[in-house]
Amino acid sequence: MDRTVKRCREVRLHAYPDGMIQPRNLSIVETALPEAGPNDLVVRNRWFRISISTRLMANPDAQAVEGIPFPALKPGDALADGAIGEVVACPTGSGFEIGALVSHPLGWRDYAVVDAGRCMALDRGPIEPAAYLGHGWTAYAALTRGIRVRTGDTVFVSSGAGAIGSMAGQIARRLGASRVIGSTSSQAKADWMTGDLGYDAVILRDRGLIADQLRAAAPEGVDVFVDMVGGEQLAAATQAASEGARFVLLGALTAELNVAGASIVAPVQLDSFQLILKDVTLRGYSADRDHAEAFPDWIAWQRKAGLHFACSKVAGLENAPRALRDACEGRLKGLVMVEL
Numbered sequence: 001m002d003r004t005v006k007r008c009r010e011v012r013l014h015a016y017p018d019g020m021i022q023p024r025n026l027s028i029v030e031t032a033l034p035e036a037g038p039n040d041l042v043v044r045n046r047w048f049r050i051s052i053s054t055r056l057m058a059n060p061d062a063q064a065v066e067g068i069p070f071p072a073l074k075p076g077d078a079l080a081d082g083a084i085g086e087v088v089a090c091p092t093g094s095g096f097e098i099g100a101l102v103s104h105p106l107g108w109r110d111y112a113v114v115d116a117g118r119c120m121a122l123d124r125g126p127i128e129p130a131a132y133l134g135h136g137w138t139a140y141a142a143l144t145r146g147i148r149v150r151t152g153d154t155v156f157v158s159s160g161a162g163a164i165g166s167m168a169g170q171i172a173r174r175l176g177a178s179r180v181i182g183s184t185s186s187q188a189k190a191d192w193m194t195g196d197l198g199y200d201a202v203i204l205r206d207r208g209l210i211a212d213q214l215r216a217a218a219p220e221g222v223d224v225f226v227d228m229v230g231g232e233q234l235a236a237a238t239q240a241a242s243e244g245a246r247f248v249l250l251g252a253l254t255a256e257l258n259v260a261g262a263s264i265v266a267p268v269q270l271d272s273f274q275l276i277l278k279d280v281t282l283r284g285y286s287a288d289r290d291h292a293e294a295f296p297d298w299i300a301w302q303r304k305a306g307l308h309f310a311c312s313k314v315a316g317l318e319n320a321p322r323a324l325r326d327a328c329e330g331r332l333k334g335l336v337m338v339e340l
């Protein structure tokens with residue numbers, strides 16, 4: 001084991017947020033690097049992901065949920081999220097090499113001591129970090145395994161400029177969708193979605209009824225709905241569903257990013273007659289829980305798909321707390337990734 005790295009910096013929850021999470025709720029602490037056990041790698045992190053789910057996990061009543069790969073946090077706990085780093089020390093016979101890139105779940109710190117069983121070796125040579133850390137994987141699994149997109153489908157993606165949404169629209173198109181509609185909060189993001197992500201139409205939340213906007217954008221009906229938001233957007237998609245429509249529910253941002261306080265409870269009023277009469281399928285789905293074994297398929301597929309990896313890059317651990325706040329407030333686009 002390399003003994004030269006003795007100290008590291010990590011971001012911890014300092015105090016539970018009251019409403020939206022703020023940088024003052026987090027602290028950056030310099031601490032001793034934990035002693036590496038016989039099966040541990042020491043990894044110098046180079047990139048890590050910032051997920052809005054961290055806001056939910058920073059609630060006093062947060063609980064670990066199967067299928068959500070984030071620990072519930074209490075003040076003093078280090079944050080965690082997907083990371084890619086370079087191995088600086090590894091046990092002999094571990095199958096890993098010093099200098100190799102690995103992905104693992106201990107971001108939000110500059111060095112990680114992590115069990116080899118939680119690490120995945122990445123390809124040699126240049127990599128696209130967003131392909132491994134981003135939620136293109138989630139969108140791909142949802143659209144190829146959660147439900148299936150068919151040629152000619154009209155697809156609606158809620159939070160279409162977000163980490164999952166910015167990839168879901170592009171992936172749906174490459175899987176055969178003929179019309180792709182997304183939702184977002186601002187005209188600037190809407191222009192970016194049509195210009196860079198290939199959306200045909202964009203719906204703006206808080207600018208009139210979603211149901212009216214969706215009916216106008218999808219006059220023939222919505223065949224596939226990829227839902228990150230819940231609430232009014234799920235209710236509107238139910239109204240606009242075509243015969244045999246398929247909905248894949250991935251998240252409920254209305255609850256998770258509720259300014260009054262993050263919650264895992266996301267009630268919505270649905271017209272169940274519409275679901276029955278139109279033979280609509282709704283599937284709640286977690287890519288990591290339901291089809292983790294398909295991750296290598298995603299890596300191979302995305303290499304040929306020519307996707308635009310929409311990414312808001314942030315430099316330095318010291319800027320990560322602000323980036324989490326900005327991500328939750330909707331100021332950023334696509335995957336939010338910190339480079340170290």
Ligand SMILES: NC(=O)c1ccc[n+]([C@@H]2O[C@H](COP(=O)([O-])OP(=O)(O)OC[C@H]3O[C@@H](n4cnc5c(N)ncnc54)[C@H](OP(=O)(O)O)[C@@H]3O)[C@@H](O)[C@H]2O)c1
Nearest residue numbers: 159162163164184185228250251252253257285286287330
């Ligand atoms: N099932 C799975 O496998 C899986 C995996 C990962 C994550 N998730 C879940 O999927 C959802 C989306 O995750 P993500 O990482 O892609 O997040 P995201 O869409 O990037 O979330 C941030 C965006 O949410 C939007 N937003 C903010 N406040 C909102 C509100 N009150 N109502 C509606 N939208 C709001 C903003 O976008 P605009 O400004 O564009 O509106 C903001 O930029 C989350 O609920 C997450 O927990 C599921």
